[in-house]
Amino acid sequence: MRSWAILTPVSAWARKNDYPVTHLYLTAYFDNIVKYGQVKPNDDGTFTFGYAAPDDTVVPGLPVGQTGEWVAAALSNPDKWLRECRAGGFMAS
DSSP, rough: OOOHHHHHHHHHHHHHHHHEEEEEEOOOHHHHHHHHEEEEEEESSSSESOOOOOOOOOOOEOOGGGGGHHHHHHHOOOHHTTTTTTTTTEEEE
């Protein structure tokens, strides 16, 4: 089951009962990109990304170990993060 399938009714319930909700929507984990062979080393020291995309495509991501830092930031300063949408970070309702 996809996480959004669970988050949707939970978020609706929280809003209905006047609870603030913050969801963490992550971009790709760099660890998974490497772990699952999506990046291949070339003989010339460069790397090839395993998806068809223009050469100047930027692939957003973060190391899996930084997830806790995003969560800690939201929990330590909820007024800053509630109802915000930030690339690679949180979206709240």
